[in-house]
Amino acid sequence: MFLLFALMTILVMAAPLSYAGWKLKIPSYMxxxxxxxxxxxxxxxxxxxxxxxxxxxxxxxxKNWQKVTGTVTESRIAGKRAYHPEIKFTYHVQGKTYHNVSDMDAPGFGTKAARRQVAREWVNSLQPGDSISVWFNPDNPAQSELIHHxxxxxxxxxxxxxxxxxxxxxxxxxxxxxxxxxxxxxxx
The missing domain is CATH 1.20.58 (Methane Monooxygenase Hydroxylase; Chain G, domain 1)
Structure with missing residues (x-):
């Protein structure tokens, strides 16, 4: 709500200032x-x-997605320039098994070594067979994510x-x- 108020304040302030700026026609290109x-x-x-x-x-x-426990099936570093973790996982909803992949929202910027290090940390912390929290869309259980923020x-x-x-x-x-x-x- 605060951000909406800030946005409206900026717009309300900018309109008259812009009009006044263009209205004062002084021959100054700069x-x-x-x-x-x-x-x-x-x-x-x-x-x-x-x-x-x-x-x-x-x-x-x-926000209303439900949480279940899933299993990591594969964990590797992907990419050639922008290294990122690739975590494959499965989870069960109402007796049906679903598969998905996550990059753990790893940032795609920084040095090559830093991106590789972030990916390596995720891969080392999530090994195949590990249990992991999975949030899924109750209306479409095939939609899921590991990072819920x-x-x-x-x-x-x-x-x-x-x-x-x-x-x-x-x-x-x-x-x-x-x-x-x-x-x-x-x-x-």
Missing amino acids: NNYKLIFSHLLLALGLFLIIDGMHSLEMFAAR PPWNTYMKYGAGIFFSALALAFIVVGILQRLSLKKELNV
Whole structure:
């Protein structure tokens, strides 16, 4: 709810500031480029905030998934550049066996050695035959996951979106103040 309020506040603040910035027509190409850059930065920030909200909504839809105990069937490091763990597992729901694969939401960035190390840690901790918690969709038991929390990048999207939006608003305000100051100087 707070994030929705923050998003609406940003939009309400940006609209009049943007209008005022374009309304003050001072022949300064540099200020126009700054204003255009600010609007692009604001658009990027809002996109990241909305994308983060979408990720949380998708996770909220999985909040009611049920938990069962599954079994790891295979555990290996996959990928040639972006190493990631590949954990294959089975689980039973109402007498039926299901199979799935998880990458354990391992991040796909960082050095090759760091990605390989993260993958190795997951593979070493989950050996074939190990029991593991599996969350499945009660409406479609073939849908399942091993990590039952929002992806790690959801919060990065929010943080970056808020940062870019705030930075864009600061640029817009500074640009408008500069234009007003210049307009005052030209009228004097």
